[in-house]
């Protein structure tokens with residue numbers, strides 16, 4: 001399978017094991033108390049300790065302070081930080097330098113002008129997460145299971161590795177890859193049976209759909 005897959009919002013050892021066995025390359029742990037996928041630090045640490053070497057453990061944070069990041073990075077073994085808030089390019093640079101971990105910056109896309117922000121963040125982060133923009137007033141800045149118009153980024157590339165996210169499912173992921181040329185994809189809601197509840201069959205179907213294409 002050439003496409004690399006991130007399964008985000010894992011909360012249980014069973015979901016982690018399923019994602020690893022199915023062939024996920026990245027596992028995402030959410031630190032955002034309003035989210036149904038939120039993990040307390042000890043819970044995240046226990047899950048992360050079970051992840052085999054070679055599968056990247058990603059902490060998803062939203063406008064996190066240094067104090068919050070100090071605690072997360074100090075207690076949870078991690079391979080990458082995913083910044084999913086309104087972090088400025090300067091803050092991305094600061095976080096990369098302070099923690100020495102690769103940083104993936106999520107950028108929400110809803111219209112052509114949003115694509116410019118990707119160019120700016122592409123200068124300062126290690127990876128870009130090209131996600132659907134959250135609707136105005138949404139409780140969550142991501143993980144809403146909404147797709148954006150993939151034509152907005154077709155034939156685009158950035159000077160950093162990037163991942164496609166937003167409303168991907170086992171049913172639409174192959175088309176999304178074909179339309180955008182994504183070499184990496186990220187999913188959360190599309191492999192759940194209810195918000196925050198991962199469905200092992202959907203995780204397997206998501207990765208199998210990509211493998212079979």
Ligand SMILES: O=C(O)c1ccccc1NCC(=O)[C@H](O)[C@H](O)COP(=O)(O)O
Pocket residue numbers: 008009028030032035036037038060062084129131140141142143144145146165166167168186187188189190
């Ligand atoms: O998942 C959450 O609850 C969440 C909370 C706060 C910020 C971001 C969040 N999720 C982002 C993701 O899970 C993924 O990186 C991605 O955006 C895919 O989400 P989905 O559309 O649900 O597949």
